[in-house]
Amino acid sequence: MSILINDSTRVIVQGITGRIGSAQTHWMLEYGTKVVGGVTPGKGGSSVEGVPVFDSVNEAVKETGANASVFFVPAAFVLDAFLETIDAGVKLIVIVPEHIPVKDVVKMRSYAIEKGVFALGPTTPGILAPGKGKMGIMPASMFAPGRVGIISRSGTLSYEFAGILSENHVGQSTVVGMGADPVVLRNLADILELFEEDEGTDAVIVVGEVGGEQEEKAAGFISRRMKKPVAAYIAGKHSPQGKRMGHAGAIVRGTSGTVQGKHEALRAAGAEVLESPIHVAQWAKKYNLK
Amino acid sequence: MRLHEYEALDIFEQNGIPVPRRGIAGTMHEALHIAGEIGYPVMLKAQVLVGGRGLAGGIRTASTPDELKEVADSLLGSDIKGLPVRKILVCEKAEIAQELYLGITIDGYSGKPVIVVSTEGGVLIEETARTSPEKIAAIHIDPNFGYYPYLARSLLRMLGLKQQLITAWSDVIGQLYNIALRYESLIAEINPLVVLPNGGLLAVDAVLEVDDSALSRIRFTLPDRVDRIENPLERRGRAIGVTYVDLDGDIGIISSGAGLGMASMDIIGEKMKPANFLETGGGITADLLYRCMDLIMMKQGLRAIFINVYGGINPIHEGAKGVIRYIQEHNVKIPIVAKALGNRQEETWEIFRSGGVHVVTEAATEKAIDKLYELVGPA
Numbered sequence: 184m185s186i187l188i189n190d191s192t193r194v195i196v197q198g199i200t201g202r203i204g205s206a207q208t209h210w211m212l213e214y215g216t217k218v219v220g221g222v223t224p225g226k227g228g229s230s231v232e233g234v235p236v237f238d239s240v241n242e243a244v245k246e247t248g249a250n251a252s253v254f255f256v257p258a259a260f261v262l263d264a265f266l267e268t269i270d271a272g273v274k275l276i277v278i279v280p281e282h283i284p285v286k287d288v289v290k291m292r293s294y295a296i297e298k299g300v301f302a303l304g305p306t307t308p309g310i311l312a313p314g315k316g317k318m319g320i321m322p323a324s325m326f327a328p329g330r331v332g333i334i335s336r337s338g339t340l341s342y343e344f345a346g347i348l349s350e351n352h353v354g355q356s357t358v359v360g361m362g363a364d365p366v367v368l369r370n371l372a373d374i375l376e377l378f379e380e381d382e383g384t385d386a387v388i389v390v391g392e393v394g395g396e397q398e399e400k401a402a403g404f405i406s407r408r409m410k411k412p413v414a415a416y417i418a419g420k421h422s423p424q425g426k427r428m429g430h431a432g433a434i435v436r437g438t439s440g441t442v443q444g445k446h447e448a449l450r451a452a453g454a455e456v457l458e459s460p461i462h463v464a465q466w467a468k469k470y471n472l473k
Numbered sequence: 474m475r476l477h478e479y480e481a482l483d484i485f486e487q488n489g490i491p492v493p494r495r496g497i498a499g500t501m502h503e504a505l506h507i508a509g510e511i512g513y514p515v516m517l518k519a520q521v522l523v524g525g526r527g528l529a530g531g532i533r534t535a536s537t538p539d540e541l542k543e544v545a546d547s548l549l550g551s552d553i554k555g556l557p558v559r560k561i562l563v564c565e566k567a568e569i570a571q572e573l574y575l576g577i578t579i580d581g582y583s584g585k586p587v588i589v590v591s592t593e594g595g596v597l598i599e600e601t602a603r604t605s606p607e608k609i610a611a612i613h614i615d616p617n618f619g620y621y622p623y624l625a626r627s628l629l630r631m632l633g634l635k636q637q638l639i640t641a642w643s644d645v646i647g648q649l650y651n652i653a654l655r656y657e658s659l660i661a662e663i664n665p666l667v668v669l670p671n672g673g674l675l676a677v678d679a680v681l682e683v684d685d686s687a688l689s690r691i692r693f694t695l696p697d698r699v700d701r702i703e704n705p706l707e708r709r710g711r712a713i714g715v716t717y718v719d720l721d722g723d724i725g726i727i728s729s730g731a732g733l734g735m736a737s738m739d740i741i742g743e744k745m746k747p748a749n750f751l752e753t754g755g756g757i758t759a760d761l762l763y764r765c766m767d768l769i770m771m772k773q774g775l776r777a778i779f780i781n782v783y784g785g786i787n788p789i790h791e792g793a794k795g796v797i798r799y800i801q802e803h804n805v806k807i808p809i810v811a812k813a814l815g816n817r818q819e820e821t822w823e824i825f826r827s828g829g830v831h832v833v834t835e836a837a838t839e840k841a842i843d844k845l846y847e848l849v850g851p852a
Contacts, residue, residue: 203786284687286654289585293615320755324816324818337733339731339785342785350835397581418736420742422738422750429680430598431576431587432581435578459739460736
């Protein structure tokens, strides 16, 4: 089993005719993902990597039965295309592009939640379920099938943790990039909940980083709801303190956002804090994870 | 992008928020001239982009021209928290009956704009939030519903204020919210918002940070983003399109993601000291990594370089070609260790090895840093 992606996931690629969209379509198909169509307004009727291209999301969904979408659309056009995708009835959306204005993400998040759509990103490498498929840019060579779930704020560190586990013969059920932006479309706790409920997942690794309060909020969820073991690594111990101006963020959060603050919250919730990424191998061994 | 106080005050004024009479000075004589027009006493405020400026001695009063000369001379050319003071804001010294706080930001967790107010503004506002939460009130704005003035009025009623203050303050909230929307700000803040003896309000400070991702579509004139970066290496990083943070160590880092870059710094920091943080994002080309090499080599006393990249969205084999071209053209002698995994990794390793780069093929960054330490030892 896996979360979010399974055998019935039928993916369309938005921005499929772009340089990155077409290259990533190649890698997703090679990994066995059911990429059933692509969308680029004005390029309908053509094809990329043997996949038919449509002018609109509505048409693509109607013709192909797609139920998921991955975005390689230029940042300035993402909001518009995202709303179009939700209105076309797609229930799982992955937003790979970076540098999307926060004001747009705020609207996207609000609309997706209102319509019951599960969306990830922006600035996410996407989702990969080893042996089943992937939506996004995760490099397949790092992953192996198994029963550990990974959620990461950082794309590159999701590969790093999967790679370390795979080298130690510990596979993954699903690897999820939640996105690295200050506002993301789904919070960490929402994804933890999916892993807690997934029969194919025995334990979860949270890869966080300094700043914000995703990990602190997730700690609340872990202590209240999680029965499966959770390990957490927080990057940024040696990062210089930002030249922060303004107080509103700190007042609203009431948390420091420091690595130490996150460690304390996660430990108190019963999660195991990993001081360095490589320690994940010993943790997996301790729980006899496969 | 953070704006200087004087830049933000101009924007606040254009949008109807009451601000002090003021002028911006780059020399003591300019400051003297401005103060002469405003009338003494005046405030002199160092224009540096860092919080906690007042506690660091960057905000001073001058009651006479002689005093102003002395203060202006000591501020201009000095450093506040490591940043040089090039300009000082000279402004009227307001009579203060009360100091309020007003801030508008995006709450990352709920994904909504939030307006925060307090009746105890000033430098200790975060302390107040912890010790006297009843003096703070906040309201989230539903992005689909939008902002309406009654939201500000009901927010202020939560603080138990008199109607006269509620009326004046909610006007300022509406004006600041409008600025936050139009300038796509991540933070818009007035601290303190001063209540004058006659009951009027005056924004004696202004913080405005604009969303970098929105800069190209904001319709108002903004100062240049690259110019204002003080550190020349960081300015160069911005110009070539990467995030570069200058640090005081001697091990250079190139990483293809922020998380990976931070983890690399953390691991290097256990035994050695990073010279920089550099993150390329998803736009690696041969030319970009050539320029990254050029940038990190500008740092004096570099002992080694660590390259940590993944081929997910990035063509790392192309990046490796740029690194090798740089090494060959500039005859680089210091050790370079590369960990490059993902799509086309074998091809990438071959290219790196052809230029004498030490390639580590295991996933854990710790193993690659062990290799680096073996090559260069402690500082």
